[in-house]
Ligand code: FES
């Protein structure tokens with residue numbers, strides 16, 4: 001067949017949320033996500049993994065088929081979609097569904113009302129994955145759904161978000177929000193939400209959901225784009241061209257037309273699944289299908305799932321058998337709920353305590369709909385100020401070495417690299433983070449002391465160029481005449497390399513170990529458990545934006561859990577007074593402890609670069625660098641000896657714990673205190689231990705959810721918990737302080753009045769030490785009666801602003817301000833910056849004279865905020 005000459009476009013043409021875009025100069029490696037985030041106002045699609053694994057960047061891509069006159073819609077990961085591949089396509093982001101000004105889409109509203117977002121970083125991607133399923137269900141020939149529902153089935157609604165990762169919320173509320181659109185949903189199956197109260201009838205529930213009318217279609221492909229020229233040869237510029245061959249012949253002729261040996265390089269981007277197979281295990285048989293066969297196969301349905309019927313008896317050795325049995329029974333019962341509801345009179349009696357109205361009421365989280373619609377502003381969503389530069393860290397790949405210099409591979413440096421900043425550029429102190437146990441330098445000086453230590457900060461015109469430059473840096477190391485690095489806790493013990501643990505964090509032993517062992521019928525004299533590290537995997541990586549201001553001042557937007565610490569770190573590093581620094585944190589895209597101490601050097605490096613270059617500097621760290629520098633949870637080696645009676649009662653336990661803290665102290669000296677706090681919930685008879693916090697040439701380990709306690713729980717699971725809890729006095733005391741008896745009685749009453757829904761209560765032995773710290777707030781009542789409340793706490797998605805809003809509304813209503821109407825509507829909670837409010841920890845230190853109290857309270861801050 002004769003090949004027609006490909007037509008050439010001067011530029012790419014596509015649309016985003018109905019707006020036409022033309023791009024004439026773009027590097028062929030540019031992704032759709034990069035374009036959306038840096039060239040459009042639509043920042044809903046987020047960069048998280050950057051490799052198609054998490055779904056945070058999902059958008060809807062629509063293509064028009066002029067022959068069939070139809071539009072095909074797909075959910076795509078915009079981080080993997082090359083911009084050149086979307087010529088003639090239409091993109092819809094979550095902002096294209098709705099927004100605060102013109103009204104949110106019911107998807108946004110239901111995500112919000114079902115409490116389906118916490119930090120919200122994954123939420124726009126979730127919404128778009130689900131929207132794609134909704135749009136495609138609309139195209140089917142299925143019967144018209146009732147008003148408020150779609151043609152989607154529950155199983156499809158759940159599957160729609162199967163490729164999206166959420167690190168905070170838990171998938172139940174997210175799935176509930178999606179399932180609420182499915183025509184075959186069982187309303188009883190939907191969990192807590194702010195739309196209805198327990199006990200409301202199905203009619204009430206359906207009517208209180210934000211209305212979805214499946215006939216109100218969102219136009220995913222604008223008319224004007226249908227007439228745009230489509231060509232197979234694109235972007236013919238002096239430097240690059242992009243071709244879209246649609247047949248093998250076209251591809252061969254294209255490859256044949258490229259001259260060899262003259263430096264021209266062809267990169268082939270392949271985007272199909274030819275030859276892929278799927279293996280399905282069916283009992284003991286394995287079936288191999290081509291992808292096409294797999295997609296043509298009927299879905300697995302619930303008939304193929306064998307439920308345990310009758311009495312549920314877990315197998316011997318099943319862990320937590322009672323819990324698992326109750327799950328199986330609940331599952332069975334919920335599937336029977338529909339017909340049971342026909343024969344039972346399901347009258348629910350729910351009493352809501354309105355004494356502190358609206359405190360404690362299940363309202364939608366403040367800002368949740370904004371998170372869903374992509375309008376919530378995270379640090380990297382703040383538009384770049386004029387002349388803004390971008391930074392990337394060059395980090396050490398050696399655990400211990402002299403740093404002789406940094407070079408870049410010749411002729412490889414991308415355009416736009418403007419500066420390399422190292423410890424020599426620091427006007428003040430070489431400090432990147434601080435805790436009560438000491439500081440960690442911002443940059444390696446003449447020596448690097450761990451792989452992952454920051455050596456320099458390269459600054460360029462774009463984040464991509466800065467990252468490329470950092471990758472191309474060649475650090476000249478010298479390890480001659482240096483001691484070998486300490487790479488294990490055993491080596492740290494051999495060389496006595498430890499961090500000092502203040503006596504307040506050294507717990508006391510219990511009883512006499514030798515006597516306890518003497519009482520034992522059986523003994524394990526030495527056993528060993530090794531526990532590894534763990535990465536935080538916040539969806540939003542470390543990020544900051546620093547803007548120099550007049551009079552030697554600097555403002556820093558940081559995704560940090562403790563901005564007040566970054567504040568003084570920046571001031572010390574820059575050698576300027578603290579009143580010249582302002583750190584602002586509006587929201588954080590997931591922290592889990594990793595945005596506490598580990599976020600400080602990121603903010604400080606940006607501040608230093610901005611201060612030196614007198615230009616704004618920002619960073620959004622790539623995932624690989626983030627994983628290398630983050631540190632994470634402490635690895636440990638635990639060796640133990642234990643004695644126990646024939647009935648399983650433990651009489652003595654001794655632990656030798658070696659904690660790998662990495663190169664800097666960070667918060668590691670609190671670990672012995674936390675580890676033992678978790679252990680002491682049990683009666684071990686006698687308990688003795690020797691805990692060492694080892695200093696090694698690994699990256700610094702830091703706070704991570706329940707630091708220490710979690711590890712000990714893991715140890716207890718592996719080593720076996722004592723079977724006999726002999727803590728009757730503490731048990732009784734706890735029962736009385738928690739009003740267990742009265743609450744059990746209330747639950748009995750509730751259960752008597754409710755035939756179907758039941759409540760339960762249990763008492764679980766756990767110790768988690770929490771200390772309160774006073775955190776000031778600032779309330780401004782404005783001339784129109786609206787109220788702004790500034791808080792020092794950080795909104796990580798846990799709902800801090802919502803709680804503050806409810807409390808402010810309660811306080812205002814209790815002073816009976818006339819004409820205020822709905823107080824919740826009147827109150828806006830905003831982030832404070834570190835200059836406008838005195839931070840709690842400083843106040844606490846002023847109030848408490850005891851150094852011990854200061855230490856404890858300051859340490860507690862790191863996980864109280866998460
Ligand atoms: S899938 Fe694109 S950022 Fe994770």
Ligand code: FES
Nearest residue numbers: 118119120166167
């Ligand atoms: S809410 Fe999903 S990652 Fe935070």
